[in-house]
Amino acid sequence: xxxxVTARRPVADSAPLPVSLxxxxxxxxxxxxxxxxxxxxxxxxxxxxxxxxxxxxxLIAALLFVLGTxxxxxxxxxTRQAKDRLATSxxxxxxxxxxxxxxxxIWETVARxxxxxxxxxxxxxxxxxxxxxxxxxxxxxxVGTLQQVGLAALIAAPIGLLTAIYLVEYGRGKLxxxxxxxxxxxxxIPSIVAGLFVLSVWILILGFGPSxxxxxxxxxILMMPVVVRSTEEMLKLVPNELREASLALGVPxxxxxxxxxxxxxxxGIATGVMLAIARITGETAPVLLLVWGAKTxxxxxxxxxxxxxxxxxxxxxxQGSDASYDRAWGAALVLIAFVMILNLVARGIARxxxxxxxx
Amino acid sequence: xxxxxxxxxxxxxxxxxxxxxxxSGSAVRPGxxxxxxxxxxxxxxxxxxxxxxxxxLTVRSVIAVSGDHANFLTYFEWTxxxxxxxxGIAVLAFxxxxxxxxxxxxxxxxxxxxxxxxxxxxxxxLASLLGYVVDLLAAVPSIIYGLWGALFLVPHLTGLYSWLDxxxxxxxxxxxxxxxxxxxxxxxxxxxxxxLPIVTSVSxxxxxxxxKMHEEAALALGATRWxxxxxxxxxxxxxxxxxxxxxxxxxxxxxxxxVATVLSPSFLINTSLLDGGGGTFAQNIASKFSExxxxxxxxxxxxxxxxxxxxxxxNGAARLIIARRKEYSGANA
Numbered sequence: 001x002x003x004x005v006t007a008r009r010p011v012a013d014s015a016p017l018p019v020s021l022x023x024x025x026x027x028x029x030x031x032x033x034x035x036x037x038x039x040x041x042x043x044x045x046x047x048x049x050x051x052x053x054x055x056x057x058x059l060i061a062a063l064l065f066v067l068g069t070x071x072x073x074x075x076x077x078x079t080r081q082a083k084d085r086l087a088t089s090x091x092x093x094x095x096x097x098x099x100x101x102x103x104x105x106i107w108e109t110v111a112r113x114x115x116x117x118x119x120x121x122x123x124x125x126x127x128x129x130x131x132x133x134x135x136x137x138x139x140x141x142x143v144g145t146l147q148q149v150g151l152a153a154l155i156a157a158p159i160g161l162l163t164a165i166y167l168v169e170y171g172r173g174k175l176x177x178x179x180x181x182x183x184x185x186x187x188x189i190p191s192i193v194a195g196l197f198v199l200s201v202w203i204l205i206l207g208f209g210p211s212x213x214x215x216x217x218x219x220x221i222l223m224m225p226v227v228v229r230s231t232e233e234m235l236k237l238v239p240n241e242l243r244e245a246s247l248a249l250g251v252p253x254x255x256x257x258x259x260x261x262x263x264x265x266x267x268g269i270a271t272g273v274m275l276a277i278a279r280i281t282g283e284t285a286p287v288l289l290l291v292w293g294a295k296t297x298x299x300x301x302x303x304x305x306x307x308x309x310x311x312x313x314x315x316x317x318x319q320g321s322d323a324s325y326d327r328a329w330g331a332a333l334v335l336i337a338f339v340m341i342l343n344l345v346a347r348g349i350a351r352x353x354x355x356x357x358x359x
Numbered sequence: 360x361x362x363x364x365x366x367x368x369x370x371x372x373x374x375x376x377x378x379x380x381x382x383s384g385s386a387v388r389p390g391x392x393x394x395x396x397x398x399x400x401x402x403x404x405x406x407x408x409x410x411x412x413x414x415x416l417t418v419r420s421v422i423a424v425s426g427d428h429a430n431f432l433t434y435f436e437w438t439x440x441x442x443x444x445x446x447g448i449a450v451l452a453f454x455x456x457x458x459x460x461x462x463x464x465x466x467x468x469x470x471x472x473x474x475x476x477x478x479x480x481x482x483x484x485l486a487s488l489l490g491y492v493v494d495l496l497a498a499v500p501s502i503i504y505g506l507w508g509a510l511f512l513v514p515h516l517t518g519l520y521s522w523l524d525x526x527x528x529x530x531x532x533x534x535x536x537x538x539x540x541x542x543x544x545x546x547x548x549x550x551x552x553x554x555l556p557i558v559t560s561v562s563x564x565x566x567x568x569x570x571k572m573h574e575e576a577a578l579a580l581g582a583t584r585w586x587x588x589x590x591x592x593x594x595x596x597x598x599x600x601x602x603x604x605x606x607x608x609x610x611x612x613x614x615x616x617x618v619a620t621v622l623s624p625s626f627l628i629n630t631s632l633l634d635g636g637g638g639t640f641a642q643n644i645a646s647k648f649s650e651x652x653x654x655x656x657x658x659x660x661x662x663x664x665x666x667x668x669x670x671x672x673x674n675g676a677a678r679l680i681i682a683r684r685k686e687y688s689g690a691n692a
Binding site (some may be wrong): 015033054055056060080082083084086087088090092095097098100101104105108109128135141158159160162163165166167169170171175178179181182183184185186187188189190191192193194196197199200201204205221224225228252253254255257275276279281282283284285288289310313314325328329332335338339340343344347 | 510657
């Protein structure tokens with residue numbers, strides 16, 4: 001292929017002596033046109049060959065597009081440009097490949113969930129309703145999730161904050177290094193392992209039963225490193241001049257931290273804590289091991305099995321009837337909405353209260 | 360900042376005897392001591408928790424493994440109750456590794472592509488929007504991926520799988536009996552979709568840090584955009600991409616709910632990845648837990664310890680690579 005290109009170019013160039021500096025280029029609309037053509041041909045082949053899954057149609061179209069772009073560009077513009085175009089088309093296809101499933105995920109959840117979610121669904125528990133029957137709701141799961149996540153945040157946020165303060169304001173030497181390393185390691189603990197740990201201590205050794213609090217402890221273990229990391233980043237952004245100015249005025253260090261450093265970075269810290277809460281809200285595995293799930297409202301997180309939203313989704317999926325699938329989608333929609341709203345609010349705060357670093 | 364007026368008001372007590380003004384550098388105020396104690400204490404609490412996790416899991420695992428009447432590492436079945444419990448992690452280890460490797464093989468190239476798209480190809484407004492969306496998607500709970508995977512992805516993969524079977528079935532790896540494809544390969548695809556956001560967002564950060572000067576120099580020499588990326592962005596970002604993919608791998612290894620919903624488990628190592636069966640550590644814990652007695656729970660804890668150690672190694676390696684890179688990037692900036 002490269003032979004034909006190199007062979008053709010001298011012929012074209014040799015006619016006018018002042019060599020043209022302009023390479024032949026494909027028109028600007030070429031990629032879009034090719035994409036449309038490839039999509040059309042892909043659908044055509046899919047229809048003609050009777051391929052059932054749309055995934056195959058898409059893959060065929062993508063393949064055609066990549067090949068088409070490369071060959072056309074190689075013929076017109078030369079191999080280097082062709083490689084560039086190849087890379088561009090591959091990158092675009094990667095993007096589309098990722099967007100399709102993720103968009104489908106959101107779409108399915110919203111479309112199937114919105115049919116179920118209404119006031120009744122949000123304000124009633126399952127009670128004694130048989131699983132195969134339509135109806136019922138997620139009130140007990142909402143109560144459980146809020147309590148477990150709230151307790152987890154109450155445990156994890158202070159420890160996380162203080163640890164971050166220690167690392168940034170005091171931390172020197174071996175202890176700080178060890179803490180930093182293990183915070184990193186802790187970030188990677190699978191949620192089910194955190195659940196197993198609390199199970200082994202709280203239930204197997206100390207002999208307590210399942211409760212919302214047990215779940216909250218596991219969630220707190222998952223939340224701590226996230227809070228430490230984000231708070232640390234935020235505290236590091238606080239300009240040293242502020243600390244020095246305060247210390248120079250004779251303000252004790254702890255008051256400097258409380259009155260100068262923390263207020264300066266409060267927006268970022270709040271963001272980090274909220275993102276951490278959003279993360280643990282969706283955790284199912286530790287709740288499955290430690291809270292067990294219930295069908296009725298249990299508003300005491302320290303006694304007896306409770307329900308939580310992600311666990312509710314899982315259990316309804318396990319029931320396997322149409323009505324329970326509907327409820328699973330409905331609860332999934334509520335869960336996703338909750339997490340997304342937390343995320344959006346958190347990021348909004350981050351933007352609104354971003355520390356002025358003077359750069 | 361608003362302490363400026365207090366400067367004039369703060370030092371009114373004039374130091375009467377000059378001799379009695381030892382600058383109170385050495386005297387530690389009680390408030391300081393308390394605050395330091397609190398913050399250091401919570402740092403230590405974190406370490407204690409980590410140590411406790413390792414210690415308690417080990418203790419319970421020792422109980423379980425010593426009561427195991429089969430080889431814990433190589434036995435295929437999982438019967439952790441009765442008078443003669445026999446269980447082993449061979450199938451679980453196989454399933455965990457295979458599904459995570461499939462996830463990595465699918466996700467990393469695509470994630471690098473998206474990261475490049477966001478950092479170097481997309482129009483700027485679209486790019487910042489996309490970065491935002493990717494971060495949001497990283498927050499979608501795994502159970503929702505699981506629900507979507509089981510009720511939407513699985514039925515949509517049958518066509519693709521029978522096509523793979525037609526053309527690649529002779530390899531044995533891609534043969535497919537016509538049933539709902541609740542297999543390790545499907546799990547791998549779903550895990551790939553789940554770890555895409557995290558791998559993408561870390562890679563994007565690294566690509567955005569690539570020195571602008573190098574890129575501009577390459578452009579000035581007449582390089583095409585791809586050549587710029589190949590010669591200046593990718594070499595700079597390589598270690599970042601490696602550590603991003605290991606973070607993704609750590610997540611894929613420990614994923615529970617998405618696997619538990621999609622996979623139809625069995626204690627067999629299936630040569631065909633497209634057919635159902637197999638299992639992973641986390642999935643096995645979640646699905647066996649409700650019927651386990653106390654010894655059975657210990658057995659599950661033992662398998663959890665193996666998972667814990669594997670993820671520790673993977674994450675530790677990723678962190679080491681990131682830490683090494685930080686030193687370099689300081690010199691580059």
